[in-house]
Amino acid sequence: MSAESMDKLVALCKRRGFIFQSNEIYGGLQGSYDFGPLGVELKNNLKKSWWKSMVYERDDIEGIDSSILTSPIVLKYSGHEDTFTDPLVDCKSCGERFRADQVPDYCKKEDLTEPRHFNLMFKTNVGPIEDGDSFAYLRPETAQSIFTNFKNVIDSTPHSLPFGIAQMGKAFRNEITPRNFIFRVREFEQMELEFFVKPGEDEKWHKEWTDLRLKWWENQGVSKESIELYHVPSEELAHYSKATVDIMYKFPHGLEELEGIANRTDFDLGSHSREQSELNLTAKVDVNTHSNAKLAIQDTKTGDWFVPYVIEPSAGVERGFLAILNEAYNVEKLKDGKERTVLRLKPHLAPIKAAVIPLKRNNKDLVERAKDIKNELQSLALGRVLLENSGNIGKSYRKHDEIGTPMCITVDFQSLEDGTVTIRDRDTMKQERLEKKSISDYFKNALNN
Numbered sequence: 001m002s003a004e005s006m007d008k009l010v011a012l013c014k015r016r017g018f019i020f021q022s023n024e025i026y027g028g029l030q031g032s033y034d035f036g037p038l039g040v041e042l043k044n045n046l047k048k049s050w051w052k053s054m055v056y057e058r059d060d061i062e063g064i065d066s067s068i069l070t071s072p073i074v075l076k077y078s079g080h081e082d083t084f085t086d087p088l089v090d091c092k093s094c095g096e097r098f099r100a101d102q103v104p105d106y107c108k109k110e111d112l113t114e115p116r117h118f119n120l121m122f123k124t125n126v127g128p129i130e131d132g133d134s135f136a137y138l139r140p141e142t143a144q145s146i147f148t149n150f151k152n153v154i155d156s157t158p159h160s161l162p163f164g165i166a167q168m169g170k171a172f173r174n175e176i177t178p179r180n181f182i183f184r185v186r187e188f189e190q191m192e193l194e195f196f197v198k199p200g201e202d203e204k205w206h207k208e209w210t211d212l213r214l215k216w217w218e219n220q221g222v223s224k225e226s227i228e229l230y231h232v233p234s235e236e237l238a239h240y241s242k243a244t245v246d247i248m249y250k251f252p253h254g255l256e257e258l259e260g261i262a263n264r265t266d267f268d269l270g271s272h273s274r275e276q277s278e279l280n281l282t283a284k285v286d287v288n289t290h291s292n293a294k295l296a297i298q299d300t301k302t303g304d305w306f307v308p309y310v311i312e313p314s315a316g317v318e319r320g321f322l323a324i325l326n327e328a329y330n331v332e333k334l335k336d337g338k339e340r341t342v343l344r345l346k347p348h349l350a351p352i353k354a355a356v357i358p359l360k361r362n363n364k365d366l367v368e369r370a371k372d373i374k375n376e377l378q379s380l381a382l383g384r385v386l387l388e389n390s391g392n393i394g395k396s397y398r399k400h401d402e403i404g405t406p407m408c409i410t411v412d413f414q415s416l417e418d419g420t421v422t423i424r425d426r427d428t429m430k431q432e433r434l435e436k437k438s439i440s441d442y443f444k445n446a447l448n449n
């Protein structure tokens with residue numbers, strides 16, 4: 001099941017503290033959102049899961065974390081200064097501006113101006129002098145600094161092809177029409193891999209990465225049925241791309257891109273390299289007169305230099321968050337005729353891993369025992385464990401169903417006598433009595449599955 005509308009998700013996010021409108025008390029800043037106490041946990045868990053699958057579980061990928069401020073020279077040679085634009089139209093009737101492919105039905109075609117190119121990059125002043133020359137861009141993607149660090153990483157690690165560099169972090173785009181909650185925003189996070197391969201092996205690796213990424217999304221709880229692959233037709237391809245496959249997800253507002261997986265050929269390394277004329281580049285690149293690095297690899301047998309091709313799986317954290325939330329959202333009819341909302345999040349993504357609930361709020365002994373259990377489980381470092389001291393068990397269960405906590409652990413008077421506790425499972429709502437010594441193992445097993 002999934003949410004019947006975006007409004008349901010927006011309401012849940014606000015009510016429970018996942019996501020708030022940025023600067024809300026001053027009327028809000030359009031296209032920006034803040035992650036609240038539960039949102040930051042889910043978002044971090046999602047990023048951790050990506051990093052684990054990319055960097056820790058493989059031996060051919062390294063991670064980096066580079067600066068957001070980016071020199072204009074980088075974005076000149078990458079092509080962003082000239083081509084990172086969207087077509088902008090004005091509606092003479094309602095006075096609003098739109099991206100040309102996103103004009104709402106209420107605007108008539110004859111009221112629209114001819115499309116103009118609008119660059120999506122944010123510029124900011126650098127240093128104390130505002131003379132217009134000393135500026136930097138807020139990076140519009142994390143990818144470019146992976147390319148500019150290619151030689152640094154190759155020189156400081158033992159890798160040969162194929163190998164990859166992964167990065168996650170903020171990206172900024174001055175979207176003309178941010179919309180659909182956190183789907184299209186001006187400040188967001190990306191999880192990007194640049195996987196460098198020998199030319200000729202690129203098509204095989206493109207297919208391999210498409211399969212791996214689909215499997216990963218499934219492991220995050222995004223069902224196959226909600227996904228479609230879009231093989232971007234040649235006339236729609238970005239200038240650097242030989243082939244692109246978009247992973248499209250059925251968001252509450254429609255089928256749209258969750259992640260793009262592109263075969264970027266030798267365009268990026270070729271664009272940022274010196275001595276381009278000696279590199280037999282296949283991509284069409286601008287002549288680079290600034291770079292001081294040869295971004296190429298020497299064939300150990302022939303001694304020839306060549307530029308690796310690159311496969312890029314590029315996913316948005318916010319879009320992933322939204323898809324996962326939507327997939328997990330369930331409203332269930334209970335036997336007594338009532339309803340419950342339950343987020344069936346995979347345990348590794350759940351913001352709270354377990355809630356420990358003393359049966360009575362003001363009973364010192366119960367609270368102390370609950371605190372001990374909380375501390376014991378927290379020390380396992382599997383994520384946040386919460387002491388839920390509200391004193392209302394029914395309400396606590398409902399809350400933790402709604403925020404996706406996999407288990408609630410209740411400490412009652414019997415617990416004080418024999419150390420046992422009641423564990424309630426989020427999905428089945430079944431309760432079982434566990435001995436004191438089994439609590440940690442139960443918790444570990446539940447989270448590692």
Ligand code: ATP
Pocket residue numbers: 173175182183184185186188190257258259260314315316317318319
């Ligand atoms: P779109 O066509 O939807 O504008 P895009 O093709 O420009 O997206 P890419 O440049 O391929 O997007 O960026 C890679 C990923 O970054 C996207 O798949 C998406 O998940 C995420 N992303 C891009 N722009 C935004 C945005 N404005 N807000 C949130 N996520 C974004």
